[in-house]
Amino acid sequence: MLAAFLPLLTFFISLFVPVKPAGKGAAAIFNIGLSLILSGALFLKVWNQQSFHFRIEWVTIGDFTLYTGILLNNLSVLMMLLVSGIALLVHVYSTKYMQGDPYLHRYWAYLGLFCFAMLGLVIADNLLLMYMAWELVGFSSYLLIGFWFTRHTAVLANKKAFIVNRIGDLGFLIGIMITLTQFHTLDLTELFGSNGLVANAVVKGGMWQSQAGMMPAGWLTAAGIAFFLGAVAKSAQFPLHTWLPDAMEGPTSVSSLIHAATMVAAGVFLLARIYPLFGDDVLLIIAITGAFTAFMAATIALVQNDIKRILAFSTISQLGFMMLAMGTGAQAAGLFHLVTHAFFKCLLFLAAGAVIHEMAHVKDKQGIAFDPQDIRLMGGLRKRMPVTFATMVIASLALTGLPLMSGYLSKDSILINAFEWAEGHSGLAKLIPYSALLTSWLTAFYISRLIFKVFFGELRLEQELLVHVHIHEAPSAMKYVLVVLAVFCFFPAFSLNPFLFEDAWILKGFPVTDSMTRVNLFHTIIPLAVNLIAMLLIFIAWLWYGKQQRKPDFSASGLFRFAEGQWYIDQFYTNVLVSGFVSVSRLVYRFDRVVVDGLVNIFARAAKALSVMAAWTDRNIVDRIVNGAAYLTGQGGRFFGHFQTGRLQHYFVTMLLVVLAFFIYKYYSGTI
Amino acid sequence: MSLLSTLIFLPLLAGVLILVMPSAWQSRFKYVALGTIVIQIVLSAFMYMNFNADLAGVSDQNKFQLVERLPWISIDLGGLGKLQIDYFLGIDGFSMPLLVLTSIVMLVAVLASWEIKTNLKGYFALFLLLDTAVMGVFSSLDFFLFYIFYELMLLPLYFLIGMWGGVRREYAAIKFFLYTLLGSVFMLLVIIGLYFSVTDPKTGSHTFNMLAMMDPANYTAGSIFSVVSKQMLLGVPARLLGFIVLFVAFAIKVPVVPLHTWLPDAHVEAPTPVSIILAGILLKIGGYGILRICFSIFPDAAVQSSWWLGLIGVVSILYGGLNALAQTDLKRLIAYSSVSHMGFVLLGIASVTPEGISGGMMQMISHGFLSSMLFFLVGVLYSRVHDRQIPNFRGLALLMPKYTAFVMIGFFASLGLPGFSAFIAEAFSLIGAFTSENVNGFLPRWMAVCGSVGILLSAGYLLWTLQRMFFGETRLMGGEEWKLALTDVNPREVIALSVLAFLGVLLGVMPSLAFEKMNSAVLELIRLVNPQ
Amino acid sequence: MAEQVVFYIFSALVLLSAFMVVVLKNQVRAIFLFFVTLFSMAGLFVFTLADFVAITQVVVYVGGVLVLMIFTFLLSNRDILNNPDATRVSAAGIHHLPGMVVAGLFFAVLIAVVLQSNPEQIEWIKNADKSTLKPTDNTIHYLGINLMTRYLVPFEVVSLLLMLALIGAAHLARKERKI
């Protein structure tokens, strides 16, 4: 609990306490360090022992009480440890990387907020709380991507990231609604515990029945897909992956923490949390999505030139692997890969960050306009930044999944599981393990392309611009972080046996599928196949990019352009969906102005016309009548006024006439 | 004088005080108003603290709190029976939170009134009259009294918009006035119909007492709105027609989609404090009226038409969101977002589930705080450069960092970021709508699913605005002149905004502060509407 | 019989002279003809056995009123006096028409009434054998007694009124005009 709230403290300290940025940084590191220690303590206490669940009443609506609290089990303590660990390293790294930025206090605040949200996410004990943390994670990611808010691209990127994530959140929310309706609780243990409500719910006669409610069976699938949609957005899976490459506009340290190691893994984490909810068809969808995303992202990564983008696509690809693992039932393997990937990808980013940092320095110092992230301008950095080079190579090897590395263990476990799973399926499912295999080869190629281009050969920046630049090793704070992370890329951190992933302690912490026995042929052949061909590809890459030997020119081919254009998915979104939406909204607004409001105005105008008519009638008819009456009266008055001549005799005449008339009348009426 | 009457008539007294103060003291009027509102807040806070959450209210006078019932107008009409109008006040879980909301929003509006420079005497007198009327609407339990306060609101608003508003203020004021009047005129017909249908069980005479109207036993047999006799009017069941008429009257206030067009115009043209009151309080009267009057008096008709209500709610959410996306005027954008957000209220209420109604109520409270905040923010910008067009601004974050921070809080809060009240409100409204099919079968599930797309839309337009106006390199239409004019928020504005932001966060983190007070009332209402 | 003849002569004299008074353009002559009328009226009074009234008529009217009139006329119509020969009868002017019509109609009505009424048949006249005046009766005797007994109050009032009127007339006719 405290561990989660410490980073929040950081957030407030950074925002509201007026100390120097350095002091804030120190406070932030102290907080996150404390978090790490607490997480470690908790880890030791909870791991493989009884889980810890603490909750308090939060809101009561009607008869339904929503509790909130924390749930610590193997999954959450593992994630806590991972998040706080990597966060600490990134914090340390950032002290140097972000040095001198005028808005540093905001940086620490956002970072603190993120760590809080992420830790909250992993320890939340109910879906709603998890959703809240989930969105907060997205929000802090939004803030961090747009940290340099004067950059137009950064702002566009953070908006895109948030909105795309919002789509996923929508799925999550719908999932929550379905779950709540069906089970009347959102508590994770009650729902997904070993004897929980989800496990006991059955599909019978087209209806999905649980103790608390009943719905058509379609909603079971819908719930699975809805939650998966959330995971897809957060973990940047096809078709919602487009925000992640753009998110690289944020500071590299942020990219490494959020967009490589932790936040993007939240989707996988979510799937693991609610795993019992998924039916077979949803799992298949997950597997297919994962496999496809992995493959697609790998192909794109092959041809990109921006160092961070390559890594971003690589991340997407690896997340695809995790999804694939989830979909194929290898929940544990997926999580294992999540952990190992967190370390080596974080390392890759941080190392890349060190490179970019140096390049940007050159840019600032020499005043040359170039893109510090373009690998075509790098090269030969091996000698100038040896530690960076070494650590990055280690991370790359881990990514490729070569033996002795952590990646080897986790990736193999996924692949082998996938093959085993495919045994029991037919049709499209058969293709999944092969595509994963292919993807892992592509991985080897693109990452070695990156390494060779950046670190081997000559510094092409100098060659092209004909200037001499000084590029040094990264500052010590950054360097040590790289080294620490590199240590975690080796096998011993996860398993004492470098070749047998089954021995990995992480795998033992989770419910293991029954296929984890070493009887199958796959267990020997697949690692062998993966590694041999990967080695071959690395060699080719070395020939092409390291040695600068003549290579076939693909750049004209359609496939190359297709990959370079990132499969045009993003363009499709921008040009079709976004502008479509905007034009629809304009249309709706026009509708609102013209039709709805127009109707009102027409009413008003009609009423006005009516009133004009009424006014006309009033003036020309009613008023005429009145005026006529008045005129008549006036004329009559004038006429009778003539009798008032002021002459006494006339008055007398009149008077007598009246008297006479009276007499005559009386006479003829006979009264006289 | 007891608490509620004090709460209602205190502003009126202050208004009179301002009227009799010499005009030379113009600069002191605002402090009088501020002092009044502060007293009001203290009173309403006291009311909140002492509110007994176990008493449900809704239809039972004994379960209301702070009840004041005095015979007011009592005339023997001979053949028509006895005219009985009571001065009847009381609060329950629905009205109490809204009274608290009103006093707080009024505080912000007074703080925003610092920008008003002309004819201060009239302005503050009308302002405080409006305050009285709103307080009266939320606490009266006699329909006639309710109607009087309801109409009394229109008058100051008309003048406040029409005299202190923007360029097209007269158009907007008249549009607003006519729209609302249209609704309330028909409402009056229904009120009279109800009056002749209902007798007070104690005195045996016809009555305007709302609580008496809620009990089917009080209807005279064969009267127009009688529950058992099922009279027809214009080929529609009379009770359904009455419900529809009342609903339309309140729907104009909410506003729901085909009846919303007064809102953007009124908001755009109104001065900032009036926009704040409009969005913060007046829209809530619509929702409150639907709960207190439409649903409670015509529960049978409410059940019949809940599907349509839900549909209107969903349409409002989506339509408002899409419209907001197309706006270039910041204030208009927020006005349309209000339409969208108030759609959640309707959707939640229509579901007749505890989650839905609580969510709807929460959305009203939350929207009260957040839209006030947003309009206040627009006012801050407008008061500095007299422009609100989104394309005319860019990169304000560099110039006004604190302001931008508040804008971000406001925007993210209203797009439903967890941790803010709007999230809780929208989530529960949607959950309520979704569970409705299982609980009572009023709303199909797709409505909730469609409604949730509104959350996505709100993210779209708000973030887009944020990106266009606040981020990037600074580039302003007014050039250097604007750059000098655009100073960051001053302490007065910081206080007002912080109060709202704090409340938004407080309710987001501890929603039970509001939920627990209204829970029993919500359950009672559901029992009344859908007795199962 | 001779009484009858004299009565009709006097009657004719009255009517004719009165008619001439109103139709004559020359006012001087008209006033003098007025004198003739009044005289003849006195004669008619005699026929009703009201000799004292007849004498009073002559004394007051002919002696007082007529003299006053001539005075006034002389004071106010100097231009007419300069041209006293305009004797044309002028009854045909259009502005006389209303007067003529009204007078004619009135005359018709009165005649009708007179002819319809039958004064000799009125109750108190029919039974007035004892109280009917005879030519030999001393009317002054009766008048004197009545004036000093039955009609004393009216008599005094009239005398007072007379005095007031004369004072008023004198005041009005004063030299200084203050109206």
Next chain:
Amino acid sequence: MIPLSHFMIISAALFCIGLYAVLSKRSAIMILIGIEFMLNAAILNFVAFSRYDKFAAGGQTFALFAIVLAAAAVAVALAIILNVYGYYKTIDPTQIDQLRD
């Protein structure tokens, strides 16, 4: 004995002549003369009927009053006429029309 109706007819005729004079003459004096005619016509009736009322002699008494009052009235009227003449320089009543609107 001359029948009463003869007196009445003469009186009526005289009255109407006086009336005509009052209504049509253009001179205040002539109007005054008309009035006198009418008074005389009335007096004639008084005295004619007075024949049958010897002891009370009401008719004759009132005739006397009437004559005397008429004389007084004439005196006042003539004084007024003189004043009118002094003011308007005319005694034509058709020209003294300040009562008209």
